Amino acid sequence: MDKKRHYYFPSGEDFFADKDELSRLLEQNISYYQNYLELLGSMEDDEYVARGNGFCDSKFSESFIDSQIDKYLQRIELLRKWLGEWE
Numbered sequence: 001m002d003k004k005r006h007y008y009f010p011s012g013e014d015f016f017a018d019k020d021e022l023s024r025l026l027e028q029n030i031s032y033y034q035n036y037l038e039l040l041g042s043m044e045d046d047e048y049v050a051r052g053n054g055f056c057d058s059k060f061s062e063s064f065i066d067s068q069i070d071k072y073l074q075r076i077e078l079l080r081k082w083l084g085e086w087e
Helices: 019-040 062-084
Strands: 005-008 014-017 049-052 055-058
Touching: 005 062, 014 019, 019 062
Parallel strands: none
Antiparallel strands: 005 014, 049 055
16 A cells, blocks of 8 residues: 655645545546536536626636636646656
8 A cells, every 4th residue: 555645736735645546636637627628618508608687698707717727737737747756
């Protein structure tokens, strides 16, 4: 059994994980990243648009989605780097 190591994301979040936990976290972050990419391409779809009293606006700002995409892409790169250090 591998000993857990201490990791830090640039956002300030820290955690302890072994290689298997890093792999699961990588898959989870890839999924989040793909979901935000899909959302970015669907912002004009009815389920993502708020309407009422003469206004029509996206439920999510493009800058928020872009920041989430950047965040998860950065995490994916870090997780891949950290996984490589286990070998």
